[in-house]
Every structure is written in structure tokens, then in C-alpha cells.
Amino acid sequence: MSVRSATGGSGPGATVPVPYRVVRRTRQTPDTATLVVEPVDRALPRFAPGQFAMAYAFGRGEIPLSASGIGEDGRTLEHTVRAVGAVSAALHDSAPGTQIALRGPFGTAWDLARARDRDVLVVAGGIGLAPLRPLVHALLRDRSAGRSGGRLGVLVGARSPGELPFADDVEEWSARPGTHVAVTVDRPGPRWTGEVGVVTALLERAPFTPGRTAAFVCGPEVMMRAAARDLAHRGVAEDRVQVSLERTMHCGTGHCGHCQLGPLLVCRDGPVAGYDRAGPLLTYREL
Amino acid sequence: MTDSPGTERAVLDRDGLGALVRELRARGHTVVGPTVRDGAVVLDEIDSADRLPFGWGVEHEAGRYRLRPREDGAAFAHSAGPQSWKAYLHPQRLREWTADREADGRITVRAEEPARVSYAFLGVQPCDLRAIAVQDRVLGGGAYTDEGYRGRRARAFLVVAECTEPGATCFCVSMGTGPGAPGDAAYDLALTEVVDDGGHRFLVRAGSPAGAEVLAALPRRPADGATAEAAREAVADAATRMGRTMPGTDLHALMAGTLEADRWDDVASRCLTCGNCTMVCPTCFCTSTEDVGDLTGDHAERWRRWESCFDLDFSHLPGGPVRSSGRSRYRQWLTHKLGTWHDQFGSSGCVGCGRCIVWCPVGIDITEEAAALDREWSARTLPPTAPAEPGDARGRSPGRTGP
Ligand SMILES: Cc1cc2nc3c(=O)[nH]c(=O)nc-3n(C[C@H](O)[C@H](O)[C@H](O)COP(=O)(O)OP(=O)(O)OC[C@H]3O[C@@H](n4cnc5c(N)ncnc54)[C@H](O)[C@@H]3O)c2cc1C
Ligand code: SF4
Ligand code: SF4
Ligand code: FES
Numbered sequence: 001m002s003v004r005s006a007t008g009g010s011g012p013g014a015t016v017p018v019p020y021r022v023v024r025r026t027r028q029t030p031d032t033a034t035l036v037v038e039p040v041d042r043a044l045p046r047f048a049p050g051q052f053a054m055a056y057a058f059g060r061g062e063i064p065l066s067a068s069g070i071g072e073d074g075r076t077l078e079h080t081v082r083a084v085g086a087v088s089a090a091l092h093d094s095a096p097g098t099q100i101a102l103r104g105p106f107g108t109a110w111d112l113a114r115a116r117d118r119d120v121l122v123v124a125g126g127i128g129l130a131p132l133r134p135l136v137h138a139l140l141r142d143r144s145a146g147r148s149g150g151r152l153g154v155l156v157g158a159r160s161p162g163e164l165p166f167a168d169d170v171e172e173w174s175a176r177p178g179t180h181v182a183v184t185v186d187r188p189g190p191r192w193t194g195e196v197g198v199v200t201a202l203l204e205r206a207p208f209t210p211g212r213t214a215a216f217v218c219g220p221e222v223m224m225r226a227a228a229r230d231l232a233h234r235g236v237a238e239d240r241v242q243v244s245l246e247r248t249m250h251c252g253t254g255h256c257g258h259c260q261l262g263p264l265l266v267c268r269d270g271p272v273a274g275y276d277r278a279g280p281l282l283t284y285r286e287l
Numbered sequence: 288m289t290d291s292p293g294t295e296r297a298v299l300d301r302d303g304l305g306a307l308v309r310e311l312r313a314r315g316h317t318v319v320g321p322t323v324r325d326g327a328v329v330l331d332e333i334d335s336a337d338r339l340p341f342g343w344g345v346e347h348e349a350g351r352y353r354l355r356p357r358e359d360g361a362a363f364a365h366s367a368g369p370q371s372w373k374a375y376l377h378p379q380r381l382r383e384w385t386a387d388r389e390a391d392g393r394i395t396v397r398a399e400e401p402a403r404v405s406y407a408f409l410g411v412q413p414c415d416l417r418a419i420a421v422q423d424r425v426l427g428g429g430a431y432t433d434e435g436y437r438g439r440r441a442r443a444f445l446v447v448a449e450c451t452e453p454g455a456t457c458f459c460v461s462m463g464t465g466p467g468a469p470g471d472a473a474y475d476l477a478l479t480e481v482v483d484d485g486g487h488r489f490l491v492r493a494g495s496p497a498g499a500e501v502l503a504a505l506p507r508r509p510a511d512g513a514t515a516e517a518a519r520e521a522v523a524d525a526a527t528r529m530g531r532t533m534p535g536t537d538l539h540a541l542m543a544g545t546l547e548a549d550r551w552d553d554v555a556s557r558c559l560t561c562g563n564c565t566m567v568c569p570t571c572f573c574t575s576t577e578d579v580g581d582l583t584g585d586h587a588e589r590w591r592r593w594e595s596c597f598d599l600d601f602s603h604l605p606g607g608p609v610r611s612s613g614r615s616r617y618r619q620w621l622t623h624k625l626g627t628w629h630d631q632f633g634s635s636g637c638v639g640c641g642r643c644i645v646w647c648p649v650g651i652d653i654t655e656e657a658a659a660l661d662r663e664w665s666a667r668t669l670p671p672t673a674p675a676e677p678g679d680a681r682g683r684s685p686g687r688t689g690p
Contacts, residue, residue, distance in 0.1 A: 008430030263630030
């Protein structure tokens with residue numbers, strides 16, 4: 001249901017971070033920025049959409065960050081960081097020219113094979129769009145190159161209009177033929193004319209045939225549970241729904257134990273997992 | 288007590304044990320073995336077999352540990368002490384790398400070269416031998432390897448001491464890990480201590496080419512029938528004297544099936560969430576990273592230290608810990624040991640050494656908790672009219688097939 005990476009071993013890139021330089025920084029929302037980074041010297045192996053890096057802010061610490069963009073050359077990476085604590089704030093504030101250091105790619109990737117010639121729903125809550133963005137890029141590439149048929153729906157929820165990440169991308173995607181893009185917010189501002197409410201309400205008008213649909217979902221856990229439940233109601237089976245899980249991570253390599261979710265080591269067996277596997281685990285409080 | 292084909296069995300006397308320590312040191316090994324210190328049998332670097340705890344046994348009970356003199360002078364008749372070999376193979380704290388930042392902002396990261404120490408562990412009990420094999424899978428058996436661990440492990444020479452004196456908290460038989468060293472286990476030499484009218488001696492067999500080489504260099508005599516028989520009996524007898532038993536249920540299924548059991552509240556009312564059990568457990572491997580900087584701000588270090596899943600920060604997320612209640616943290620520990628370890632690493636995470644029982648300040652007993660969960664589970668999964676055969680619900684696993 002999810003794709004395991006072929007990387008492994010130890011040393012630079014795996015257990016020891018390699019330097020990357022911030023080449024561009026774009027503000028996404030008041031507390032979120034996207035860093036475009038490129039290797040100072042050696043590049044990490046190519047990331048697949050859904051995989052994450054352990055990103056080190058010098059002297060501050062290291063946190064897991066999904067690849068929110070993967071350069072065509074496989075060298076450039078984008079990470080979109082929401083400042084919520086010391087390390088994420090330091091990375092968020094990294095100006096162009098700053099060196100950070102990365103390890104990876106870690107974890108499972110979105111299973112793109114499941115999307116071939118199917119209707120695809122990409123459902124994101126806030127910053128949850130970050131790991132889904134390279135997936136959308138890949139889906140659009142496949143479809144415009146005629147490698148895949150099926151419709152594409154991108155449903156995004158944000159707390160408020162100002163907190164919608166990747167607003168430019170969302171606008172660009174909605175102009176693509178065969179692509180349905182919908183955005184909703186919890187707290188509309190005075191100038192907001194769009195949808196208000198939870199992201200799952202957007203399923204109502206999304207064009208998809210449940211029996212031949214694959215869904216990719218990332219956001220807060222409650223949102224993912226609600227999305228999977230509503231999709232199931234509409235006939236999209238749990239094994240056709242992939243989610244991206246979040247747990248504390250100190251190593252990324254399956255050795256520190258922090259990222260356990262029952263039987264899963266999320267850094268190894270996730271973050272992307274089929275809802276048939278992840279769903280039952282998310283129903284237990286404090287697992 | 289199964290022999291690898293073609294391996295010699297020999298008998299060493301006490302002097303032979305002394306020669307073994309000298310031989311291992313001569314081969315460049317740092318020899319670590321049990322010694323007596325501060326009222327406990329603890330592991331330490333030893334330069335002579337005289338440091339071994341000859342004449343000391345131990346008394347174990349839940350929450351209690353005491354040394355006890357032994358008249359027979361045995362050196363390896365003491366079950367699990369407060370430490371395990373993981374302190375050497377998977378050190379409590381170590382530096383992984385250092386990083387420096389130049390004036391122009393350029394970062395250089397240097398991996399720490401692990402010290403090339405080559406240990407010889409003298410007196411590894413079979414349960415602890417299995418614990419090493421369990422950590423081998425966790426730290427060296429996945430896609431990513433802990434190179435430091437792998438190096439220390441690859442260079443280590445393991446001398447097993449088969450268990451002839453289990454403690455009141457031991458249950459290796461239930462876990463299939465002792466008291467004898469299984470024929471398929473990886474070790475270099477295996478000793479069985481025999482003290483009887485025939486004297487104080489050690490039946491020894493090699494488990495590896497390196498072991499055979501060392502054995503060939505020691506003053507020894509061929510194994511005689513009486514010694515071999517006494518050794519066999521001592522181990523067989525130990526198997527009948529386990530102080531504890533784990534329920535015979537499919538524990539993996541039991542753990543998966545009892546996540547909402549009432550028993551978790553019961554144990555949480557006693558558990559202090561101190562994490563002692565995780566520190567003494569020979570298989571617990573969890574670590575946290577610490578990133579430290581110096582005052583200039585241009586030199587940084589990455590350290591790694593043991594961590595316990597009982598620590599509130601263990602499951603830290605920006606929105607708060609995933610496991611804030613004591614109930615959920617004890618449940619994490621027990622279900623990981625006995626259940627999800629199978630999913631993650633293909634074996635049990637418990638080898639039945641009993642340390643977590645002994646060093647629990649309030650005497651929580653892993654075998655008793657598992658038994659209580661088993662009772663609660665059986666009561667729930669058995670239809671009320673089913674025959675009241677004890678053990679009838681054993682192996683019943685809703686939603687699962689096979690171990
Ligand atoms: C697979 C994955 C992908 C992710 N992708 C993204 C992404 O693309 N973008 C994004 O913005 N976020 C992402 N996240 C979330 C992101 O990793 C967290 O927001 C980040 O770890 C927060 O760290 P922090 O130090 O900034 O803040 P906090 O978590 O609030 O931590 C504050 C401080 O607490 C301390 N601390 C943290 N953990 C511990 C601990 N276990 N024990 C003791 N002290 C601790 C540290 O000193 C830390 O700096 C992802 C998470 C995962 C698991
Ligand atoms: S859980 Fe307890 S009995 Fe089992 S290996 Fe760990 S310390 Fe020993
Ligand atoms: S029981 Fe706890 S400390 Fe031990 S390995 Fe499992 S999660 Fe880590
Ligand atoms: S992050 Fe360390 S085991 Fe998964």
C-alpha cells in the first residue's frame with residue numbers, strides 16, 4: 001500500500017547529515033515558509049513524493065520535514081516549514097545563503113502506481129499539503145504526458161484564508177484541464193467568497209467514481225480520520241486511501257524507537273501508510 | 288547442550304579459567320565479566336579471573352535483590368544483575384558527530400570514529416545471549432545500520448555461561464531462551480560450571496572457529512563422561528527451578544487483543560513511570576538525540592543517550608505528548624516487549640531475564656501483568672457457556688492468524 005525506499009546503510013546522508021544551502025525562501029503563511037535547498041557538495045539520493053528528510057538547523061537540532069518539492073534534476077529539494085518550536089523556527093528563519101544539513105530520504109512514499117488510470121483525490125489540511133505537493137506535481141506530469149488517465153481532485157482546508165499554504169500552486173493547478181481544485185477555510189475573513197467548513201465537505205462536489213478512486217490524505221489526525229470515514233461512506237475502500245502519519249522522530253533510521261505507533265515504526269513503515277493498516281491504530285487513544 | 292558437529296568438548300579447571308582471561312587479553316580483547324561491587328554482581332573490565340564472583344549467589348524477588356554467599360564457590364551461579372551487556376555494545380551515551388561552522392557560514396560535519404575496542408564478554412547467560420541477538424536485529428538487521436554497534440558486536444568474543452542457578456524472577460524457559468545455550472545460538476565458547484565431588488570445573492565447547500582457536504590454547508583435558516553428565520543435569524535441573532512462568536498464550540495476539548483492557552488502569556495505579564524497567568532490560572534500545580552547541584555558537588555536537596518510553600517527552604509532539612497517561616506508557620512498554628516487537632523486528636522483545644521485576648521499586652511483575660491480561664482476555668473472548676477448561680482460550684486471537 002505504500003512504497004518502501006531502497007536507501008539504507010549508514011554514514012553521510014543516512015546517519016550523518018550532509019550540508020545543503022538555502023537558495024530561496026518563500027513565505028507561505030505568517031508562520032510557514034518554503035526553503036529551496038541545494039547540496040553544497042554531495043546530494044542525497046533522489047526523494048520520492050511522500051518521503052521525508054531529517055533537517056538539521058546548526059546547533060539547534062534536527063526535525064523531520066517532508067519534501068514539499070523535488071527538483072527535476074533530483075538535486076534541488078524544497079521543504080516547507082511551519083515554525084512551532086525552537087528547531088522549526090530556526091529552519092523557518094533560514095535566509096538564502098544559510099547552510100543547513102539533511103539526512104534522507106527516509107520512509108515510505110505515496111504509492112503512485114495506485115493512481116494510474118484512476119480518479120485521484122488529494123485531500124490536505126493546512127501544512128499537510130506539503131508532502132502532497134510533489135505528488136500532485138507527479139500526477140499532473142503523468143496525466144499531461146498521457147501516461148495516466150483519470151480525473152484529479154485536490155481538496156484543501158485551511159484555518160483561514162491567510163493560512164492557506166501554496167496558494168500560487170493551488171491557483172495554477174485549478175487551471176489545468178481535468179483537474180478539480182477546491183479550497184475551504186474554518187474562519188473566513190471579510191473578503192473570502194469561497195467555501196467555509198471542513199475539508200471533507202468538499203468531497204460532495206468532487207468528481208470521482210468511488211470504485212475506481214485512489215485517495216491521498218495528509219493533515220491533522222482528526223482530519224485524516226474524518227476524510228477516511230467519509231471516503232469509506234462514499235465507497236472508497238480503506239486500502240485505496242493512503243495517509244501520512246506523524247510521530248516524534250529522533251533518528252529516521254528505525255533505531256531510536258520514538259516514532260512507534262503500535263506495530264509500526266513510522267519512520268520505516270510510514271509516514272505513508274494505507275488506511276486499512278493505519279486506521280485501526282488511530283482509533284486507540286494514546287497509542 | 289547440543290554440540291555443533293566436530294567441536295571439541297573439554298574440561299577446564301579454575302586455573303584454566305584464569306588462562307582463558309589471559310588468552311583473551313593477549314588477543315587484544317578487553318575482557319568484561321561479573322564482579323562483586325556495592326552489594327551486587329555488576330559487570331566490569333577484569334584483568335584476571337580472580338575478579339569473578341566466586342562464592343557469590345544472589346536472591347531475587349520482585350523489587351528486591353540481595354547477595355548471598357555460596358558454599359560451593361561457584362563463579363557463575365548468579366542470575367541477572369542490574370546491568371546487561373548492552374551497556375557495552377549499545378552505550379548509554381555517545382557522541383555521533385561534530386559540526387563546525389566557518390565565518391562564511393559553511394558547515395562541516397564529522398562523523399565520530401567509534402573506538403575500536405574489542406570486547407570479550409565472560410559469563411554471558413543464555414537469556415542475555417538471546418538479548419544480544421535481539422539487539423543485533425534491531426540495530427544491525429534493518430535497512431539502516433548502527434555502524435558503531437555493528438563494529439563493537441562484530442569484534443566481541445562471547446563466552447557463554449550456561450545457567451545452573453536461576454533466580455526467583457527468572458522465566459527463560461517460558462521464553463525459549465535458556466537455561467542452556469541453544470545449539471543454533473551464535474557464541475564463541477560455552478561453559479557449564481560444575482561443582483561436585485569431582486571438583487570445581489567447567490565443561491567447555493567452542494561455537495565458532497575463533498572459539499576453537501582460543502580453546503586450543505588453553506590448558507584443558509578432554510571431557511569425561513561424569514563431567515558431561517553433571518553439566519547436563521545441572522542445566523536440566525535449572526530448567527525445573529524457574530521462579531516465574533509466562534502464560535502459554537500467543538502473547539503477540541494477547542497484546543494486540545487487550546489494548547483497551549481494564550488491567551492497564553490497575554497497573555497504572557501502581558506504576559511510578561520511573562523507567563527503571565527499560566534501563567535494566569537487556570533488549571530495550573530506545574535513544575534520544577541531544578544537539579549541543581558551545582559558547583561560540585560555531586561548534587556543535589550530536590549526542591545520543593538511552594531513553595525510556597516512560598519519559599513524558601518520549602512521545603513529544605508540538606501539540607503535546609501522544610502518551611501522557613501512565614496507563615498508555617505502561618501499555619507501550621508491555622505491548623512493545625511482548626507484542627509489537629514481533630511486528631517490528633520478527634522476535635519477542637523479552638528474553639525472560641527477570642530484571643524488570645527485580646528492579647521495579649514497586650515490584651510490578653511482567654509475568655503477572657501478562658497473566659492478568661490473559662485472564663481478562665479469556666473472560667471476554669470465551670463464550671459464557673464454554674467449558675471452564677483453564678487454557679482453553681489459549682492462542683485465541685481475534686483478527687489474527689498465526690504468531
Ligand atoms: C514524517 C514527518 C514529516 C513532517 N513534515 C513536516 C513538514 O513538511 N513541514 C512542517 O512544518 N512540519 C513537518 N513535520 C512536523 C515537524 O517535524 C515538527 O513540527 C517539528 O518536529 C517540531 O519541532 P520543534 O523543535 O520546532 O518544536 P517542538 O516540537 O515544539 O519542540 C520544541 C522543543 O522541544 C524539545 N523536544 C522536542 N522533542 C523532544 C523530545 N522527544 N524530548 C525532549 N525534548 C524534545 C526540543 O528542544 C524542541 O526544539 C513532519 C513530521 C513528521 C513526523
Ligand atoms: S522485559 Fe523484563 S524479563 Fe523481559 S527481557 Fe526485559 S528486563 Fe528481562
Ligand atoms: S519497551 Fe519502551 S524503551 Fe523499551 S524498546 Fe520498547 S519503546 Fe523502547
Ligand atoms: S524515528 Fe527513530 S525509530 Fe523511527
